[in-house]
Amino acid sequence: MQPSDLNNLKVAIVGAGYGGAAAAKALSLLGADVDVYEQANQMREVGAGIGLRPSTMNRFRQWGILDEIAKVSSPSDYFEILTATGDPIMKETWPGIHDFAEETKTHLIHRGDFIEALLGVLPEGMVHLGHKLETIQDRGDRSVLTFAGGETVEADLVVGADGIKSVVRRQLFSDKGPVFSGEHAYRTVIPADDAHGMVVDDNLRMYIGRGTKIYLLPLRHRNQVSFDITALCPDSTWAPQVTKDDLLATVEGFDERLVNITRDLDMNTVSIRAVYDIDPVDTWHSDSVVLVGDAAHSMLHHQGQGANSAIEDAGALADALRQADSLKEALALYQTTRKPVTDELQRISRQGWTEEEIDDVFPGQKPATAAPQE
Numbered sequence: 001m002q003p004s005d006l007n008n009l010k011v012a013i014v015g016a017g018y019g020g021a022a023a024a025k026a027l028s029l030l031g032a033d034v035d036v037y038e039q040a041n042q043m044r045e046v047g048a049g050i051g052l053r054p055s056t057m058n059r060f061r062q063w064g065i066l067d068e069i070a071k072v073s074s075p076s077d078y079f080e081i082l083t084a085t086g087d088p089i090m091k092e093t094w095p096g097i098h099d100f101a102e103e104t105k106t107h108l109i110h111r112g113d114f115i116e117a118l119l120g121v122l123p124e125g126m127v128h129l130g131h132k133l134e135t136i137q138d139r140g141d142r143s144v145l146t147f148a149g150g151e152t153v154e155a156d157l158v159v160g161a162d163g164i165k166s167v168v169r170r171q172l173f174s175d176k177g178p179v180f181s182g183e184h185a186y187r188t189v190i191p192a193d194d195a196h197g198m199v200v201d202d203n204l205r206m207y208i209g210r211g212t213k214i215y216l217l218p219l220r221h222r223n224q225v226s227f228d229i230t231a232l233c234p235d236s237t238w239a240p241q242v243t244k245d246d247l248l249a250t251v252e253g254f255d256e257r258l259v260n261i262t263r264d265l266d267m268n269t270v271s272i273r274a275v276y277d278i279d280p281v282d283t284w285h286s287d288s289v290v291l292v293g294d295a296a297h298s299m300l301h302h303q304g305q306g307a308n309s310a311i312e313d314a315g316a317l318a319d320a321l322r323q324a325d326s327l328k329e330a331l332a333l334y335q336t337t338r339k340p341v342t343d344e345l346q347r348i349s350r351q352g353w354t355e356e357e358i359d360d361v362f363p364g365q366k367p368a369t370a371a372p373q374e
């Protein structure tokens, strides 16, 4: 699209998570007139770490915000998978480190620091907190958003970045709800000094036992480590009640030091969630609305690609707007570029467990059961 068309493009982004904040940065760099509407009154993130892949870091370089992210993260060379008792299974350099003109490592970051850094690079006043989208009306070349309280906003382009339970997706593109994965995630961040000597460098380690995975993701710049247990469990309650004893039962048979870390945890700091994803959505856009991030393709975390994909979406959407002749063509190009990639990631992310492990917890039935609608 021509710079003059982009300058006149009024964009409303729903959701100020990673996908919404990244889209706001990428589209405002094109010159578009961007506003972001977020339901929360204050942004909060789960106490846990994630790995920002080289291609994600390269997008931050393109957007001129690499330093802001690098400042609050630690570079990492590889990830390692081990048995529950610490025998190595595989060790792999993070893919993509040498794909760019400059060496670009994966960066390990606290989720809270990440959203703060992303929102911190947006112009003052761009993000409107306390705006919960209730309805979206697609009027062809424009769309109208109505928020709780009655305020309405009209835009040439609405970007639905409103996460796994996306109102934009459900009202316009698919009425299917999230799908329960049959697993729970217990996540927290602890001082590295409390990790019983398990933090030895800046690399991610995953320990696999029967029906349980433990991730140790060092956050050296904070002298902390993100400690995440993912365990198969039939309870699909979105925020289940889980005790320390339940956690200890999931790590039985693991390296004694991992058991000790679990025993020492302050349960008040542990985020406890049943894990959900969505089935692939056939269409992500109309002529004036488009989905990004979890709203489009929420995936399980076994490949560590959900947040990374949301950033890639934002970059690809901006590329498509620059390359195509019209908004309509740009949205189609964006979907053609991104959907095959995320369809595949959604598929392989569902392959987190062996048949035997699933049979142990779900004898004679499949774990992916439709979640109750809220």
Ligand SMILES: Cc1cc2nc3c(=O)[nH]c(=O)nc-3n(C[C@H](O)[C@H](O)[C@H](O)COP(=O)(O)OP(=O)(O)OC[C@H]3O[C@@H](n4cnc5c(N)ncnc54)[C@H](O)[C@@H]3O)c2cc1C
Pocket (backbone or CB within 6 Å): 014, 015, 016, 017, 018, 019, 020, 037, 038, 039, 040, 049, 050, 051, 131, 132, 133, 134, 161, 162, 163, 164, 165, 166, 167, 185, 275, 292, 293, 294, 295, 298, 299, 301, 303, 304, 305, 306, 307, 308, 309, 310
């Ligand atoms: C256990 C677990 C571990 C994970 N680990 C990793 C990892 O290691 N690496 C990785 O890349 N990804 C990981 N992910 C996935 C990652 O967290 C998500 O993919 C990512 O948060 C998606 O970002 P998003 O901006 O699309 O959605 P969200 O982060 O969900 O943000 C959506 C935003 O929209 C707002 N919103 C929702 N509804 C409305 C509304 N009606 N009106 C206004 N605002 C609204 C929400 O308040 C929220 O701020 C993990 C996920 C889980 C569950």
